[in-house]
Amino acid sequence: MSRSIRLAVIPGDGIGQEVVAQGLKVLTSVLPQDVKLETQEYDLGAKRWHATGETLPDAELESLKQHDAILLGAIGDPSVPSGVLERGLLLKLRFAFDHFVNLRPSKLFPNTSTPLAGRPDIDFVVVREGTEGPYTGNGGSLRTGTPAEVATEVSLNTAYGVERVVRDAFERANARPRKKLTLVHKNNVLVYAGHMWKNIFDRVGREYPEVTTDYLHVDAATIFFVTQPERFDVIVTDNLFGDILTDLAAAVTGGIGLAASGNINPTGEFPSMFEPVHGSAPDIAGTGKADPTATILSVALLLRHLGYETEAARIEQAVAADLEARDGSARSTDEIGDALAARVAG
């Protein structure tokens, strides 16, 4: 285990800055004395784009590469045309650093709100493919803006890309007590990509005889997310379906304020990047209303990825205890961060 962490920090837009500050506070508090934490902040996002027109210059991409991990707040602002920062910064990072495992755990903690009656027992993790599918930016528009316009979006899928993420998901399922893995796709309509996913899933599955598998179409999966979420253990799915399912998963497990994610490059060739699932929420930026818990849970994923399992678990336990102890009174971003930093302190 390395006893130093070189962390790149991209606070980004809106509430990004605020939640990242709390994430760093908790990180500092949980780390053993002898671990040296070096952080370097990167000024990327809407402000930078307005000032310079840049989203992610090559020099900064190179510089980011020199770190052990990246902590990202949130990217996006209504003042920037939709897609510019998403494609030019967030997705560019995920693709450049080959973050093929987009890991999104969902757990319904006690004493948190869920729109679901009966509070089912929810504890699953979505392994979302992160570098292929409809997210490749492949497509175009012809005769743009005219009545004769044609626009395409191409979902690109490779056996190489699918097998590695499916294998990662089987490993994760195999390491969990219930050992269950569900493939979600839409192979009755998207037959080319869908059948490839299913065939690879079946083939790799034969190497994991202890893992129970099943398959759901994405539309049916959304039904089970609200009627029977306890049936899920690990889910593996494509980039776009994973995007949709993990927002829904967040909604049924305490809301987007608690949903953490890791954009992971399991080979270690590039730094992995950790970020809350929520966006930049410009409407509440600066009000102190942002819940930093999702970012703090993302820090736990970051620590686990770097080999600090004890510290990761300590954060997760602190979050569970903190939520359990809540009395319903509103707390500021800072107060939640302070409470969690105190709980994890060694």
Next chain:
Amino acid sequence: MSRSIRLAVIPGDGIGQEVVAQGLKVLTSVLPQDVKLETQEYDLGAKRWHATGETLPDAELESLKQHDAILLGAIGDPSVPSGVLERGLLLKLRFAFDHFVNLRPSKLFPNTSTPLAGRPDIDFVVVREGTEGPYTGNGGSLRTGTPAEVATEVSLNTAYGVERVVRDAFERANARPRKKLTLVHKNNVLVYAGHMWKNIFDRVGREYPEVTTDYLHVDAATIFFVTQPERFDVIVTDNLFGDILTDLAAAVTGGIGLAASGNINPTGEFPSMFEPVHGSAPDIAGTGKADPTATILSVALLLRHLGYETEAARIEQAVAADLEARDGSARSTDEIGDALAARVAG
């Protein structure tokens, strides 16, 4: 108004046969004496495919065209490779008959179950594009089955196709008391198609100053489906997003046993097709457990489309009253059909 209805009936697979029988029972019961109903049944689906290898021969497509409308039960069986019947029969019909408006109303009736705590007031309709997007079958697979396989799925979108469905949705929103229309897409990632949808939506919207509009990314929309479904009135969206959202909508409004749909060709050039949103449910076929209500509500949509507004409303009121009167004891497919046929009888 025509005083005869030439109806094509495709019972299909699994519970399709059973629910369609109840749909026809209620249709016969609600129609005024002087309306002549001529039905013609088509043997299409899994059994036919196993027997002959055919999904939808040209002669039958031609013959179906001669009808005023089509009532379809459900298509699909695990014994048939995934995609064969969906692409070769169901989607073939939607595309051949230019069903560009896939209409899917969602309403939470009293005394029905919802997984949502607090029983929000849900009453919206999704206008799902039916002839474009990722459903066109455009794509392919290279080096199939090898480690070097590449599979693509191409989402095709045209200004022609988007404008007509967006216009239809504005008309529907304008005719409803709340006059609200939400566009759902993912234009921060699928920038080519997404921006075209948004630009056309904004442009057509200027012709409907009384309609309030908003835009949501599909992932965010799923959150609101479970946390704030009452915010929706009319939703217009792409073929795949509509598929996903309407299953989720069904799940939060009494379940898939109540969700009706119409595949509508508004120009009247081709017959429109009405079907429950649910599938063929082979696991309960023959047990009498299938709920025919979704099919019966689809018959209401069919009648409205053909100009029988009074009869359509009568069915919808009967369903509401029937659900309200339920005492929780299980009823068979037949019993529900009988109860509704009795309620709508003139």
